[in-house]
Amino acid sequence: MSWKRDILKTAARDKVVKALQPVLCDMLDLSMQLKQAHWCVKGMGFLTLHEQLDDIVATTRNASDEIAERIVVLGVAPQGHCQTVAADTRLDQYADKFVDVEKTYTLVADRLDKTITGIRSAIEVVGAPDPITEDLLIGVSADLEKHLWMVQAHEGEAR
Structure with a gap:
């Protein structure tokens, strides 16, 4: 579909x-994986991480909605079906078991990093033809980068 104007x-x-759709899939998958982590984290420091994950989930869900709505504004139907997300996500599958706090921080940081990398790649593509979309993605990346910083602060020594 295309709009009249x-x-x-x-x-x-x-x-x-074409640049936004993979970002949408990654963001939707990230929000689901973060909820999986939220439910299945255990060990010392559980509550802090449990609550922190809810904050990151809220950011990813809000950003997913903004990205999907931007696709609609451009006159295209966003593809956010579970089947599409599962087929097109660039993120590794999250663990299907309970995970200790330390490992959860690492798994979450890895997924945030991968998502940010995808967003930054999309920024390079959309900048010239659509600075409005570029601005949206810059804001999303900035929010996720802040969450990544906070998650990495719990990981301990730098790699």
Whole structure:
């Protein structure tokens, strides 16, 4: 579908949406993986991480909604079905068991890092044809980078 008054020319729109859709899949998967981590973390420091994960989930869900709505604004239906997310996510599957606090911090940091890398790649693609989308992704990346900093602070020594 295209709107009566398109914001971007078709080629630019297609380029931007092609960059946004994988980011949407990663963000939706990240929010689900973070809830899995939230439910299955155990050990000393459980409560701190449990609550921290809820904050990160809220950020990822809000950002997912903004990204999906940006795709709609551009006149394309976002693809956020479970099947699409499972097939297209660039994130590794999260553990399907209980995980101790220390390992959870590492798993979460790895997934935040991978998601941020995907967003930064998309920023490079969308900047010229659509600075509005670029601005949206810069804000999302900044929020996730702040969460990554806080998660990494719990990991201990630098790698």
